[in-house]
Amino acid sequence: MDHVFDCTVVSSLEQLGYGPFFERQRAALAAAGEPLMPARVASGARGFLNLLTASGPQRVPLAGRLLHEAEDGAALPAVGDWVGLRPGAVVHRFERRTCLLRKAVGRQPVAQVLAANVDTVMIVTSLNADFNPRRLERYVEIALEGGARPVFVLNKIDLCADPSAFVEAACALAPTAPVVPVSAIAGAGIDVLAAHVHAGETVALVGSSGVGKSTLVNRLLGAPVQVEGAIRDSDDRGRHTTTHRELFVMPGGGLLVDTPGLRELEPWRSDDAAGPAGFTDVEALAEGCRFRDCCHDGEPGCAVEEALVDGRLAEGRLTGFRKLARETLHQREQHDARARAETKRKMKEISRRMRHHPKA
Ligand code: GDP
Ligand code: ZN
Secondary structure (H helix, E strand, O other): OOHHHOHHHHHHHHHOOOOHHHHHHHHHHHHOOOOOEEEEEEEEEOOEEEEEEOOEEEEEEEOHHHHHHOOOHHHOOOOOOEEEEEOOEEEEEOOOOOEEEEEOOOOOOOEEEEEEOOOEEEEEEEOOOOOOHHHHHHHHHHHHHHOOEEEEEEEOHHHOOOOHHHHHHHHHHOOOOOEEEOOOOOOOOHHHHHOOOOOOOEEEEEOOOOOOHHHHHHHHHOOOOOOOOOOOOOOOOOOOOOOOOEEEEOOOOOEEEEOOOOOOOOEOOOOOOOOOOOOHHHHHHHOOOOOOOOOOOOOOOOHHHHHHHOOOOOHHHHHHHHHHHHHHHHHHHHHHHHHHHHHHHHHHHHHHHHHHOOOO
């Protein structure tokens, strides 16, 4: 009996962010003889997932099959993922609608999921030494590459005599992203911020450690659920901590994911990424360059460098663009090299089998 899909249950799943994208996948599996109960990953560690389900929270182990079939860590269920349950085990991860990814720390080109199925990314910074436009550009790229909307949250305005210069600087980084100055402590601007959290949608808070993400989560939830100011393990290798990454349901119906501050922040680029996302200003200027493949680096007739000279484009913006463009290129070379190595390994495996079983 497909008890999950009586209307009241569907509506409560929708409050957790469920929708047609996942329902189509569930229905296709059910039709193929695999009826699964959908659930959302709130957090997880060591082979167990804490899930939000239509019938409340559950702690469920991952089926061994899921663990063995995963090509890499990014294929495993992460916070925000929708998964399929059979009694007693998580047996399936639904395809992601959107996904925030970075390159995992280390030399290998491996993706790491920061949060899955996110609609809006609140890029939190504080109005002091933390404000770093080049770092914020990285978060914008992660949001846009992942299919989510970026919103800048400028926290701790109570410590800042004049936030207007910061607001302007943030606007210049992503013309379409709203900029919301707030004080998580004093409460200023929190209502404006809350208006960006829609029922059934998921918001991820990202930003350096100490900018006030936990304080904001508690403010938005109206209850102290995250430990504030504690030295949390913002460990880049993703070691387990209790407050690591967690999905919370807001009283108004939206969902919040708090993420730990990350020291290294290299966005993950898909194989078809042409260049860093979020630089529409540079791209628009580049339309005017004499050469189609202009690198804006000393070429004659470069409209981007002209804009630099007459102040229409900030120097730092071009520096940021160049750095991220180089990274994108390097990552793509790494992906290609990895794909070649994988093909070689498979060819070897086939010829080895042919030698041992010539007729097979
Ligand atoms: P997180 O690491 O990003 O989760 O940051 P926390 O929420 O733990 O906050 C770090 C520190 O900043 C704590 O001591 C908070 O009390 C403080 N803090 C957070 N928001 C504000 C704010 O709006 N104004 C001021 N003055 N301090 C804040
Ligand atoms: Zn150019």
